[in-house]
Amino acid sequence: MSTDTPAGSDAELSSEETAELLARIEELEDEVADLRMAVNEDSNKMVIIATKGTLDMAYPPLILASTAAAFGYDVTVFHTFWGLEILHEENSKDLKLSSVGNPNMPVPNAIAALPGMDRMTTRMMRGKIDDNNVASVQELIETSLDHGVDLQACQMTIDLLDYDEDDFYDGVTTGVGAASAFQEMQEADIQLLV
Amino acid sequence: MSTETAETVDVKGQNCPMPVIKTKGAFEDLDAGETLVVVATDSGSMSDIKGWAESTDGAELLEQEEATEDGESVYKHYVRKTK
Structure with missing residues (x-):
């Protein structure tokens, strides 16, 4: 409180100032609600970037993804380059x-x-x-999808490797890129590159 | 153990990560207060189910036991849904 303001009627707020303060309170309340949501246990999130397409390297992302889903995590696996082979319905049966x-x-x-x-x-x-x-691998893909894991196929590499969106398992998300993957990683508690 | 169980999750012959995932699936369908038993042959399920129960809200691991059935080790996990 300013020292040159005498106590009494002059210290009362104008209606304009009151409205300003109420608006600020509302703003802060929204901020607190957002922060509460951010620390909520239910909002745990993991993002895995899967880049390899050999038989042995198909396992770690799928096992971690399905396990994290069982732990209540919201999981996204972004498959790019040879990682697409894992989601390719035909090729996934013949990984080497x-x-x-x-x-x-x-x-x-x-x-x-x-x-x-x-x-x-x-x-x-x-x-x-x-x-x-x-x-x-197929069993783990189906299990992951059943448990709500978002298996994503990078659109740029789908085009690069001449694949078609229909080549992938039903339930695989296509039409996504680095920006959407990055945005998800920003919000995630765990980010892995496999 | 004489715990009354509402459901049995038979994951004998299945390996990591299936015991935990199937446990989670069956756990979701339980009502509060009910207990399920997971029957596994994967020795890793002892630490996996324990870790899962510790991290899962509303899951209480009552007991884990190891028995031999037909010359094979069998691991039983009793999980109660508390809420």
Whole structure:
């Protein structure tokens, strides 16, 4: 309070000042409501960017996405470049393992580069997946979609790789790009690049 | 354990992440106060279901037990919906 304002009738607010203060209170109340919403437990969100299309790299994003959904998270997986293969209905059934450049393979690179090697190592991996009762990629996609995970296919790379929107599983979101992915990442608690 | 269960989630033979996901699905359909039992063969389900229950509002993990059925380890998880 200003010192040169004498106490008494002069200290009363004009109707204009009162209206201004009421407007400011309303503004602050809205802000508090927004902040409350932001810290609400129900608004947990995770975004994964999936860029790889080999059999082994299809698993981490799908397993994390479906698990996060079970934890009540709102999940988006943005598939770009070879990550599109995971959502491609036909190609997803035939994802391969790369033998070359993978030091975990039991054969040296020179042999891994021979024709047919990828087919062989992929068959071995699929056998192990079946033996260990690990879910198939299709099963994980369906589970993720059932639990509300938003599986997105990057439009720029759909065009780049000459795919058609109908090539992807039903329920996959198309027509999205880096900006929408970035916006979702901004709002997310967890952001991963796989 | 003699807990009365409203539902059984049989995930025997299924591996990570399926036990948690199927548990979540069945949990959603429970009424408050009801308990479900998850029967799994995946040993990782012991920590997975525990972690899920701790992070899930309204889920209370009553008990976890390991038994042997037909020479195979079976893990049972009792989860109650509190609200």
